[in-house]
Amino acid sequence: MDGYGTLYYEEDVIAPFKELRMQNLQLHQPQYEGDFVHGMKKGKGTQYYPSGFLQYKGDFMWNHMQGAGRLYYAPEKPTAEELATGITKLQYEGYFFEDLKHGKGKVYSRQGVLEAEGQFKEDAMTGKGTLYYANGQAKYIGELVNGDKHGRGDFYNEEGKIIYSGEFIDGERLRIRPEVEREIEKLQAQLDGLVGLPNAKKELHNLINFIKIQSLRVDHGLTSFPITYHLVFSGNPGTGKTTVARIIGQIYKHLGVLSSGHFVETDRAGLVAGYVGQTALKVQEVVKKATGGVLFIDEAYSLINDKQDAFGKEAIDSLLKAMEDLRDDLVIIVAGYTELMEQFLQSNPGFKSRFNHFVQFDNFSxxxxxxxxxxxxxxxxxxxxxxxxxxxxxxxxxxxxxxxxxxxxxxxxxxxxxxxxxxxxxxxxxxxxxxxxxxxxxxxxxxxxxxxxxxxxxxx
CATH class of the missing domain: 1.10.8.60 (Helicase, Ruva Protein; domain 3)
Incomplete structure (x- = not known):
């Protein structure tokens, strides 16, 4: 069979629904009607349940639902309206691959309320997606695996206030469990065991306490106050800036601020290229490597040698974009001599506005x-x-x-x-x-x- 045609169910398949179909003439439907190629469903078509209710309408490929289409719920206790139209509530609209939801799509409840939309893989939401409350308010926006919240995401209450932003594992937000608390305590002890560095120790303890209290607020259904975790480290060389930055990355990981907490160090040479246009690509490569962790930029003031430094300005602009696009899974720490860092931040309002944690590393006695x-x-x-x-x-x-x-x-x-x-x-x-x-x-x-x-x- 080639071209448009109709395919019917065997009599024994529709036998359990014969009385229903006889009482409702609109349910006298075939198995499939649409395009065929070499006797197989291929192209646009409509498929029905054995009961006669509409099952699927959209694209087919070699007998499978494949491409864009709309899938309807199987009738269990059809309403009068559904009996009259032969159409149940829409279950899914989006893309399919070999009869499975695969690609971008939307899922609806049996009451016709949008429940989720985003990327699907093998019939389950996997990738970027949004989950909704019954009132239409987004409940969760972020990464999903097999339909569960898993990865980076934002969780909202029914009023639309964000109450948590960070890591999720198997449907649950990352909590400071006893085993996580022990890891944080080890890292705090490592920090406290360093010689000197009173300012760094105080600032990090403040951040840890803040994050823990915000986590407790979320447990009670309260909104968590979003802050920026980017830092400015100022001081002479050899005062422990790099060591502290590494520890911060790991602590942020356990607190759910970062997904991996790894450490990437760079400087002007690692960010600025020799030609206009290439610097942005170079910055993107470094940012990609650092995503999920800490990007430590040493001697950051060298990014701007003077007002005519087009390469440095391009690097700064690219970093600012990364800080905006990856604000939930990238922490940037800029470091250098105290006076030069102050001049650097004063010269670039965009950069300065994104840093509100300043740590002075004094000379060791x-x-x-x-x-x-x-x-x-x-x-x-x-x-x-x-x-x-x-x-x-x-x-x-x-x-x-x-x-x-x-x-x-x-x-x-x-x-x-x-x-x-x-x-x-x-x-x-x-x-x-x-x-x-x-x-x-x-x-x-x-x-x-x-x-x-x-x-x-x-x-x-």
Whole structure:
């Protein structure tokens, strides 16, 4: 059969509905009427249930519902109106593949109320979608898997107020369960265990407390107050900005702010290309890599060298767009020297308006520098006695930390530690026998040699 035609049910298939069909002439319908190719349903057509009620109207491909179409509910207890028209309530309108909902579509309740719309895969909503209340107000907008809320999304109450924005798992929003709380506590302990950084610790504790309270508000059906989680880190090098940014990403993940919490670091060279038009593409690549986590832009002020810097302006504009498009699953942290960062933010109102968390990373005190050195020794299986420690404190206390321009802080101590390891290695290699204890120990001799080589002066 080719062209337009009609296909009928076998008598035994419609037998259970024979009386119904006899009493309602409008139900005297075939199985299918529409286009055929080589004896198979292909093209536009209409298909009916064995009872005679309309089942589907739309596109067919090789006997399957495939393409755009409208699917109607199977009649269970048809109303008088449905009996009169032979048409039940619309169940789904959208796209099909091999008889399954597949592609963009809408689902309706048996009462004819829109329940959901979005992307479908193999008969279930999977991908971007919207779920609705009976009053027509959106209940959820975001990612779904097999019909359940799963991924990033926004949840609304029946009045249209957003009460939660973040991660969902198997239909439930991400909650701070006991096991999640333990992970957050570990990360907080890791942060608190860092030497110094009082401003960073206070700001992050404030953010954690805020997010937890907003989560409790959602539990009680109250709206959660949306804020921006982008941050500005200002201070000299080596003050722990990168370390803190990594920890923040993981904490944000467990709190539901970010989907993965991974860390991507870049600078002007990683964002700005050599030709107009290419910078936007370069920024998009970096943003794509960072989506779901933290994008850390070091020396962010270098993005704008002057008012005529077209490449830097293009990078800024592309970042601003990303911050808007991905505001629910991307945190940007810009970092650099204090004065330069202030000038940078003042020069670009668009950027400044998107940052309201500022963290100042002050220089480490000489006592804190000593504590960092002690921590490095502990982490790397080195130790030392009191004479070595006394020399170390004396030398560090002589450093004018407050007046040294762009003092390198933690990097200074790491450089010093590495050079002391080299001095110890040069001393030990001259020995015929070396014990385990000697491999682990800095001696006063090593310190005297370091002072003689003026290491404390040359590693700023």
């Amino acid at each position: 000489t006592d804190e520098l000593y504590d960092i050195f002690a921590m490095l020794c502990q982490q790397n299986d080195y130790r030392y006695g009191d004479p070595f420690a006394d020399h170390m404190r004396t030398q560090l206390h002589q450093i004018p930390v407050a007046t040294i321009t762009n003092f390198s802080n933690g990097r200074y101590i790491r450089n010093l530690f590495e050079k002391l390891v080299t001095i110890q290695s040069n001393r030990l290699i001259l020995q015929q026998h070396i014990t385990r204890q000697e491999l682990m120990e800095f001696t006063e001799i090593d310190m005297i040699q370091a002072i003689a080589e003026k290491l404390f002066d040359r590693t700023f």
